[in-house]
Amino acid sequence: MYQFLTHKAMERIYLDWNASEPLSKQASSAMIQSLKQYGNPSSIHFEGREARNALESARDKIAEIVGLNSRHSLVFTSGATEAASMVLHSRFFECAAIEHDCVTVWANPHLSVSKFGHVTVDSPGESSLQMANSETGIIQDIPEGILFTDAVQAFGKVRTDFSDISYEFAAISSHKIGGPKGVGALLVSDGATIAPLIRGGGQETGNRSGTECLTNIIGFAAAAEYRSTEIKSGLESEIRKRRDYLEKLLKEVSDSTIIIGKSVKRLPNTSYFLTPGWQGDLQVAGLDLRGFSVSSGMACSNGKKDKGRAVVSMGYSKQLSDCGIRVSIGSTTTTEDLERFVEAWSLQLDEWKKKAA
16 A cells, blocks of 8 residues: 555656547636636527637637538537447448447447458448557558548547548547547538437537537637647657657567557557566556556456457457557657656566566
């Protein structure tokens, strides 16, 4: 108990940005200011019109950032899970096992995955394919005419212009880019139709009823705007350098550790690595006690038997996949943070080897 309290009191290092990013100062400030706008965006009086203007301004801002031609192509939701459900609950489609649970729950995931993590899609109009995997960070080439693409992990980490992508529907999320939790968006191509899950007052042009959460939406827009500025300023390249430095240090400590997707295009901030025989959950727990927040997979897969299914789909054994952890970094992660992490991970590795001997 004394050790736990000591490490809990020390300065922690957060290395789980793919699960959720810290709220950016820009989003926080915008949200605080928005609390003064208490009108209902559907009301026609002054306060309602003021709220409506703020809502549509946020919609226009995000639509412009992602490359949409019209504000009407963007439907605000409670997050990517709802966005996926809105599209997929009423459709037959195919996908691979690497997809997020919010996609696979609606299908029988059977599309083949190569040893490099790439998915073969034969019928794009009847398929869902993620832009990037949340565990491995491996980026997919989205085929023309894809039914649905989960762009949650790619948006805000790499340059993403949806005007260059041929899709019917796509999903993005706020809390993956430094915005608040509880808000996301469904991007809808011209002519595409939705069978609404939530019916009632007809908000969001009838696609998603319920009073919009204006404060969260404004925070989402502020986060998207700031992240767009960061990427244009070279953030992607800087984070990739730090990630590569981390992996160099890891291999120096343990040559037997396998870095997944190292030879293919990945998210610049993501490193997923397997150390044979050393359970990922044990690594995560031990590192947590040492003041480091990492993950052994998707946040929503913790505690599930199919955790690590992305690497299993790539041909790795289930036993080896259980030995993986993910480090995902962000704009405030420093090289010193990563050096401290590797030092702690190395000490924990030595302890595990002694116990296993």
